[in-house]
Amino acid sequence: MTIASCLIDVPHPGEFIREELDARGWSQRDLAYILGVPEQAVNLITSGKRGISPEMAKALGKAFDVSADYFANLQQAYEMANARAPDPAVERRAKLQNAFPIREMIKRGWLADTDIGLLEAQVMRFFCKNDLADVPHMAHAAKKADYSETSPFQLAWLFRVRQIAAEMVAPVYSAAKLRALVADLPRYMKHAEEIRHMPRLLAECGVRFVIVETLPKANIDGVCFWLDDNAPVVGLTTRHDRIDNFWFVLRHELEHVLNGDGRGELNGEQIDVDLEAAGGRDDLPPAERKANAAAQDCCVPATELESFYTRKYPYIAEKDVIGFAGRLGRHPGIVVGQLQRRMDRYDWLTRHKVKVRQFLMGNSVVDGWGDVAPVSL
Known part of the structure; x- marks a missing residue:
């Protein structure tokens, strides 16, 4: 079929007007007089050189005593029939x-x-598949707000972490070394700049540590998954750039690693709510409750927090918080974070919750904030 034959499948509205004029015994000059327009305007339409505007459709409707939609629809049908097919x-x-x-x-x-x-x-x-319709969920344990399913944004973020981690070189994972490091974490929690040591220390344990800026709508704080049985990966977004959030999320994900959550499973997802939404929820999966408890106890030992809170609440002075943090060997911002959660007062002493991403940028594999990790696709 040629292009010319396609164009005549739907006639130009001008043909319908010529037929109506013949039926009524009107000339084009008669119609121009009735419409109050130059004769040339009518001729351009009846000859198929000009379309019918909405205003003209209304005028023709009055002239021929039919609905204006009749002429508007004729014009639309003609234009749709003759529009070029999209790329x-x-x-x-x-x-x-x-x-x-x-x-x-x-x-x-x-x-x-x-x-x-x-x-x-x-x-x-990117998704390690030969068919766009066949992209599976990875086995992972991720801190995010929604447990119902992994959204496309979240899935893309996870695969980016996986893509980067797959090109990193690390020794075979040692659970013993990681447990020793976890026990020693308080040593690095007093001063914010000590966070810079974490990527190196985790690598020595065989844990690939990656920071990938979150995607819009993903709401992920961190993720743990396994490239194989001896290659755990911990990815963080640091979307909440605060010292208390960093240590909570990191310790949470390391608990997943130590427990082998998601290890060797094709679709064994262990998904966590984000830090602010977690609260005291008791409907979380057991693995998540265990990881939350470990993270909270690492930030501030539960017995110590309970004792301090019982003695000082509701009149907790800033100097008491600083003294308590010093005795525990923690940065005040970490203690403030736990007390804010306990009191449900997230506007309290926020100046102590310092930013820490800056201490990771030069010491970690980072993707985001204007930098692209050098990986091959």
Whole structure:
């Protein structure tokens, strides 16, 4: 079928007007007089050189005593029939964007902005699959707000962490070394800058430590998963750039590693709520309750916190908090974070909850905040 034959499938509205004029015995000059327009305006429409505007559709409706929609619909049908078919890439790009945050992934440098065929190939390599419709969930333990399912944004973030971790070189994982490090964590919790040692210390235990800026709507704080039985990965977003949040999330994920959560499972997801939403919820999975308890006890031992709170509440002075933190060997911001949770007062002494991402940027594998981790796709 030729292009010319396609164009006559739906006639131009001018043909209907000519037929109506013949039926009524009117000339084009008669119609122009009735409409109050120049004769040339009518001729352009009846000859198919000009379309019918909404205003003209209303005028023709009055002239021929029919609905204005009649002429408007004739014009729309003609235009739709003769509109050029869209680039097939439009539909394919829409399917990609509907499934994954493609535009954001391109913006972050995870994918190159290429033609649709190469883009689809990149997406398949990114998710380690040969079919766009066959992207599984990884076995992981992640701190995020929603337990119902892993969203496309969350899944893309997880695979980015996996992609980076897969290219990192680390010794075989040693549970004994990690347990020793976890026991020694308080040594690094008094001064914010001591956080800079964590990437190196975790690597010595065989734990791949990655920081990837979160994607919009992902709401993930951290994740733990395994590349294989001897290669655990801990990924953080540091979306809450505070000393108390860093230590809580890190210790939470390390508890998942020590417990082997998600190890060797294809879809064994262990998903956690974020720090602020966790609170005292008792409907969390056992693995999450255990990880939360370990993280809270690491930040401030439960017995010590209870004793201090019982003695000082409701009149807890700032100097008492600083003294308590000094006795425990903790940064005041860590203690403030635990007390804020206990009192449900997240505006209290916030100046002590210092930012810490700066101490990680030069010592960790980081992807985000303008930097793209150098990995191959």
